[in-house]
Amino acid sequence: MSQHQSWAKQAYRFQQGSILSTGVLAIALIVSPLCTQTVMAQTMLVQTAVSSAKGVSVLGAPANVLSTSLAQGSAQVTPVPVTQAKSILLMDANTGQVLYQKNDELRLAPASTTKLMTLYLALQSVHQHRVQWNEIVPVTPDAVRIAETPGVSDAYLDPREQFTLRQMLQFVSVISASDATVAVADLIGGSTVGFVHEMNTQAKQLGMTGTHFANPDGLPNPNHYSTARDLAILARALVTQYPEVLQFTSMKSVTITSPLRKHPDTWYATDELLGQYPGVDGLKTGFTDAAGFCYVGTVNQGGVRLISAVMGDTVSNQAQRFVDTAKLYNWAYHNFSERTLYPGKKDLSQFVAVPNGQRRQIFVKLAAPWRVILPKTAKGTVVWQPMSLEAPISQGAIVGHLSYRIGNQVVSTVPALAAQGDARAHWWLRLWRNVTAQIAHLLHPR
Incomplete structure (x- = not known):
């Protein structure tokens, strides 16, 4: 993150779930020395959960079949680790087989995990030739307006700047930029309202029965909600139908360069499991006061890809969502294996x-x-x-x-x-x- 950006903005992005890199950690300590112990504890929590992932068993590649939950009530697996999130679902990506669920149909605010649908519709539009990767995405008045909302993650986009759709999706994926999200939404849907209509139509087609979108960015709204099950369904559809999305969600940082900026701006991914847990290559974090800390993740070990959705994790501990996720990945790879029946x-x-x-x-x-x-x-x-x-x-x-x-x-x-x-x-x-x-x-x- 460039030096010319405000300390307050960087500290706020740290609280939103920025990666615990040395630079960002130092910024957080400068802004508030009292948070030192909390930050160090969060770092240790993530490192402890991740450290046991190195030696987990490796599975093969599953096929596309319909399955039901195996974990709950099964005497053949070790107990599921204790998790703090209100709602959780863990599934195998290729089969859709549910390995663990906890209040997975509870309707909650999804925060910025909403942007997974923006990514889905954007990639769908590319495949349908409605838009092109190198197409310039206008920074619309709605995009500028959303960036002025207090507490929103953004890329400080200027209407005079020109960025391609590929670049905009990098901004959405890596730094959860709401201004980039709205700009993409306006391009694809013709307007934010039109895009939200497409979001809800697609949600129904995917079978997301507990979801309704009111905006593309995830800001709190009584009519904006989803479930861990639905977010996992969306994530599975995204990575299986449009695997190129992982090129964006696996990026640990992105640098924004523009003639209108004095210096290149380097932003670090909000996903703290990237580079820390073997095989993790996405997907999306989220946080608002109403939603708590959310994380929809995916990991691939030995050809077996898991999808996880964690919602409503402890608001006072932004790292807990990653701890919960790492525990579940460890548990799944340790207890389950793939079998080829035919x-x-x-x-x-x-x-x-x-x-x-x-x-x-x-x-x-x-x-x-x-x-x-x-x-x-x-x-x-x-x-x-x-x-x-x-x-x-x-x-x-x-x-x-x-x-x-x-x-x-x-x-x-x-x-x-x-x-x-x-x-x-x-x-x-x-x-x-x-x-x-x-x-x-x-x-x-x-």
């Missing part, structure tokens, strides 16, 4: 009956490898559930489901597809089958 390269040995088809029965296959995340000591059973079918059957049609169960709990369910098609048998063949079946019944009655 590789997906060949037809299954299972078949399904088609009484009126020419083949009468067809083999089934899976669209992709079937992988699940399970407690390391868990033992389960694969259950085949065929559908009642009538020919004709097209190749690739859903003909049943395979479920993996541990006891009475269904862990994962995937659709089984027809490995080949089956046409409807001719009437005379169906008649012949019926006659021979009747004769067989007469000769060998049951």
